[in-house]
Amino acid sequence: MAVTKLFGAAVKRREDPRLITGRGNFTDHVRLPGTLVMAIKRSPHAHARIVRIDTSKARAMRGVVAVYTGQDLADKLAPVPCAWLIPDSDLKVPPYRAVAVDKVRYVGDAVAVVVAENRYIAQDAVDAIDVEYEPLPAVVDQEKALEPGAPQLYDEVPNNLAFHWKLHAGDFDAAWNAAEVRLSRRLVNHRLIPTAMEPRGALAAFNPGTGELTIWCTSQNPHVHRLLLSAVTGLPETQIRVIATDVGGGFGSKIPMYAGEMIAAAISKELGRPIKWIETRQENYVATIHGRDHIQYVDIAAKRDGTITAVRVRAYANMGAYLSTAAPGVPTWLFGLMLQGAYAIPVVHCDVYGVLTNTTPTDAYRGAGRPEATYLLERMIDILARELGMDPTEIRRKNFIPKDKFPYTTPTGLQYDSGDYEATLDRALELVDYRTLRQQQAELRQRGRYIGIGFSTYVEVCGLAPSQAAGAMGFQGGLWESATVRVHPTGKVTVFTGSNPHGQGEETTFAQLVADELGVPFEDVEIVHGDTEMVPFGMGTYGSRSTAVGGAALVHACRKVKEKAQRIAAHLLEVSPEDLAFENGRFFVKGAPDRGMTFQEVALQAYLAWKLPRDIEPGLEATHFFDPVNNTFPFGCHICVVEVDPETGKVDFLEYVAVDDVGNVINPMIVDGQVHGGIAQGLAQAVYEFAAYDQNGQLLTASLMDYAIPKASMLPAFTVDRTVTPTPVNPMGVKGAGETGTIASTPAVVNAVIDALAPFGIEHIDMPLTPERIWRAVRERSA
Template identity: 75%
Template sequence: MAVTKLFGASIKRREDPRMITGRANYTDDVRLPGTLSLAILRSPYAHARIKRINVEKARQLPGVVAVYTGKDLADTLAPVPCAWLPPNSDLKVPEYRALAIDTVRYVGDGVAAVVAEDRYRAADALAAIEVDYEILPAVVDQEKAVAEGAPQLYADVPNNTAFVWRLSGGDVEAALAQADVVVSQRLVNHRLIPTAMETRAALAYYNPGSGELTLWCTSQNPHIHRLLLSAVTGLPETRIRVISTDVGGGFGSKLPFYAGEMIASAIAKDLGRPIKWVEDRRENFVATTHGRDHIDYVDVAAKRDGTITGIRVRSYANMGAYLSTAAPGVPTWLFGLMLSGPYTIPNVAVEVYGVLTNTTPTDAYRGAGRPEATYILERMMDLVADRLGMDPVEIRRKNFIPKDKFPYTVATTLQYDSGDYELTLNRALEIVGYDAFRKEQAEARKQGRLLGIGLSSYVEVCGLAPSQAAGAMGFQGGLWESATVRVHPSGKVSVFTGANPHGQGEETTFAQLVADELGVPIDDVEVVHGDTGRIPFGMGTYGSRSTAVGGSALVYAARKVRDKGAKIAAHLLEVSPDDIVFDQGRYYVKGAPDRVKTFQEVAGAAYLAWSMPEGVTPGLEETHFFDPINNTYPFGTHVCVVEVDPHTGQVTFRRYVAVDDVGHVINPMIVDGQVHGGIAQGLAQAVYEAAVYDENGQLLTGSLMDYAIPTASMVPTYEVDRTETPTPVNPMGLKGAGETGTIASTPAVVNAIIDALKPYGITHLDMPLTPQRIWQAIQQAQKGS
């Protein structure tokens, strides 16, 4: 572990100057002369047959250049492939077209596309398209969709069941049969809408001279999108360049591959002009993937002393109307594998029904599967503790995997790399003052005040790897990451990474890593990402993997550069490479520090190549593809303290303490920022946000007026602390920090509120815990007593 001066330093972000001065380049900021505006007509019905589309009126409007229906594009664009195909799950992948051809299956399904001189004329044209629909019965709820007699979305997907996936370890049935207590609960992990502040956008330009298509788009993974674009258009990858440099947030919603990007690309060549599509927010609510939406039936087996001996989960995951790009992996592997969490639960069994409904497709949303697993475990821990009359702290302590047992193989066969779960719990309790709070709570209860404290101890899997495991899970890609370190003749360095940060700050942290490895000033290092024309093939940014995997690739590439430099320096200094010492950007002869070549001198020599050591090629540039041997497993404990107003059900946040362990930390300021934002999103699920459909499949929360993403006054001050337990699976010992906050916070908040409601005998309420829902529960409880 090379801990040098920049590793661990909270240096200011290099991304920021362009962003605080309004000079960033988000997709819609890219301007090309002659650009036409593309707009997509979307179905207002959740399920309908398209009887007739009349586009003639639209075509004749001034400024309209072209109008396309699904039929018009059927030969131009192949169906969108699904990129995660879990084996042994009887998976059925329905045909997913950029524009629907005969049948629309959710409100927001594309029906037609228009191209006009500007966005206003495109909107006029959309309104002039006449579509006759034959309305079909719709189904929205996943449990109703699998029931007998439910409307069917596809003739070849019986019971709307796209897959049934099972995983087990140990013997959960025996554990349940032999348990002192079995605690059962139905838990709803409701649907969320990612709502990145930048909606999706695409700008496609076909250069007839080079035959190259350039697509600027809002992508978390430009190479994957290039590959998929090649697959649907038939253009070879060599003729496609995808650029996504500044992306205004993603949270998983910019991983999948979508219609707007495809259509713009497909028609740019024919129309001979650049085509821009910018999603409006209303459109984003229905046409960009949603997240979560699980209904989970959970049974936990426990001994009287609080030892958890088994967990059985049956889940109905709402996939929406089609299987989005990575969607089948989210409620299966990313969820099921983590169902023992930080605990030594020897028997685990999970069965997941992937259900198609007349709703917007779901896919990864921050945490993707792990928040769902953590919510189940942390809710159930409290329910079991309540049943046994134990303190929530004690039941967690009792079941934690002990720190001396790592690496630890859990029932689902994952091998956790490293951990000290009790350490984060203890630190969190100390910061919040747990014992004192319990006294205060007891006093407050006497006065009729409702204080509550909620714990959430979690472990999550990130830095997903290795590629072999990806293959076994049916993920149609690798889980490695690439990096190229190019040293220029002056000694300045360009770093090319396959990761694609969109807010996570790797332009800064990666520069810190390379500056350390090469001993050059950080200002001499530029980080290039998000342009398939410049970077090596890479997998992109998601699943908190960029630094653990992409950063490691970078460190290895930098070390290759350093080693080559050492050979050149040895040659110039006329000594054996074994006698060269590299320190802070200087190569010197062991024992003779005045015989020295700077890194910059060596770089110059490598490019002049007037005198190279034998067998060493000119230039100073190295690429490394890093495929880690294992995932990383960040963990921690979050504690939330709330007060609930018994008269209104209003929740006030009093404290929020987060103690996370993400291994070593390159830039604490950035990691803290990730944790803050993650907490806000997870907390929002607990109390504010919910995607609500009516029974006809209309999204009732279809704008920011109704979908409650929190504002500044709706969130508390976060008290953030850390422990550092390094991982052995990468050279920096770091784990990944992008999703911990979201994973941990939802159950911490819910547990706190339920704890506050304990005097009423309330043990569980489904989210979001709005004042109305809490108030009703209190009324109900008072009636009952």
């Protein structure tokens, strides 16, 4: 039987039938007898002192089992943890109570908790709790929060400044003084709401008999949540089991440890009954993290020929009211390290001010820091090109890190693994037929129609990360990944991975890897993830790391298994292991292909152990912990073509071409899907999505009626292509594809719109490019 190589095959996602037909096992699907329902009373004020909480009416309601205030839970739960303690930044981590005790600091801050027989009663009881507040002045804008006299969120955080982080490489002043061209601009990278399809939730079941807590929850990283839950509840890790098998999307928003899950755990322990808490969409919008929200001041020094000699950035990052779990690392390391992008810029200076405001906390959202850096750079390079009268493609070529310079060490110390940036630009230009498109653009302008062509030639960092580097950056954990490969006596295989896919399709791609490595049928490979009782400690899925790091752990574990199987086969065939070849799932003697054993026969012998030599243990399984030696650096070129209606300001998408290089590709269909979804999200930031607060800190976009996530009809068809430059960092040569689309697309779209508006003399409009903003810009210039 010939076994087809699955690496590179567009195998259909095996998780889809169950998800599409409603047979998934999401947190809210899990039902346990005796479960009570929990609901959270949230602050309607952005900033207020809690004067008094009257829970008597709620407690008296039929079907209400318990009501807790912050005071009631204060000694049962440690504060919500922050686990990225960036060094040398004077970082201040103010206490983040799961339920506020004396003060609320954003609309959505928890003030009380109800436990009831059902969700309807719980909501009635939440409404019946009477909280008296003393409202305080609120501040939502990070620059205003730093001004003298601004409302202060914490006594212990003067001026609301949580940290000031610096990354300086090279002599900026010298470069600036020597520059032939100097550009300074202020750019806004506005706030977004991740909007995973499944909101967050938890079912916490404490067993008073054994003292064990099992918690089903919406987690991208179950082991990390187990560790953090242990820290906040005081239960030993060994007594906590976190299960998150089907999770309906995360985009980073399900990495942090949140109040809701912590409270459910503590109350289940207190009452000895299962407690279920599922967010509403409105709660999801106020109480799950938001993303982005930077104000950036950028200085670019360049020569007249377009060569960029230095970039300096002063960024104000809105952290929200509290520091979420990974929040300090996002606008600092994940942003500052990428500020040279795909270009050989020798001097990079970055200062980031992390500011606390009366808004929902921000944290990692798809791309996390890298979109903010890429947008800034790709926008500025277009502005520079226009200043110099250069074509946007020429200025990019001028500055690209040439392909013979890899591995390339950036001024701030990253080592770009591999790349050929110009090849992706060339291929994308070919796909859009750039020359013809520019001609059409000129002709249409004569007729009063405004077509724009926008570029983004990005590089990003994936495959997070070497643990030593994580430690140096203050991340409170390693960033390796684990895999156990267990071969059963029949030769069927179960994989236990520390990655926790929640939409990325690794149940399929990982099975493809195993089928190839062990020569077993794809159907014989089962992938288990998301249960801390079953899989070895793992770090989880985020930062486009699962295949590059988790997949690598898996391949290494498979190779350990195969090596042992080969020794067993050699013993049984009475040859030495080196004399054996392995093909199509069968070991055989080199030169005598008739003498051999299938992998399945070897597996059976490994378990029977009747004929094993003393130095080979029975059984056939292996575990590998893979700590990458470097990150991976996918790159590519995205081109967006739009038409802008100057009469209304509406943007229509005519074409979108993405040429990405994510290294080798295991499943092209899944990678295409990741790219499509990423482009949709990044494009939406450019023109549709924005979170808006009023000056009192009320979130004005707290529902899908107000917050515009893109629908299919609002997106163009995507033309997706790839170049392949494998990475040397892992055995498969894969780089990661989860965030490329989001990182690349936002500036491509904005650059396209601004290009379309060039005849009006418009050089920049801050995102989101809503029709009204575009209309106003056109009107101002036409007046």
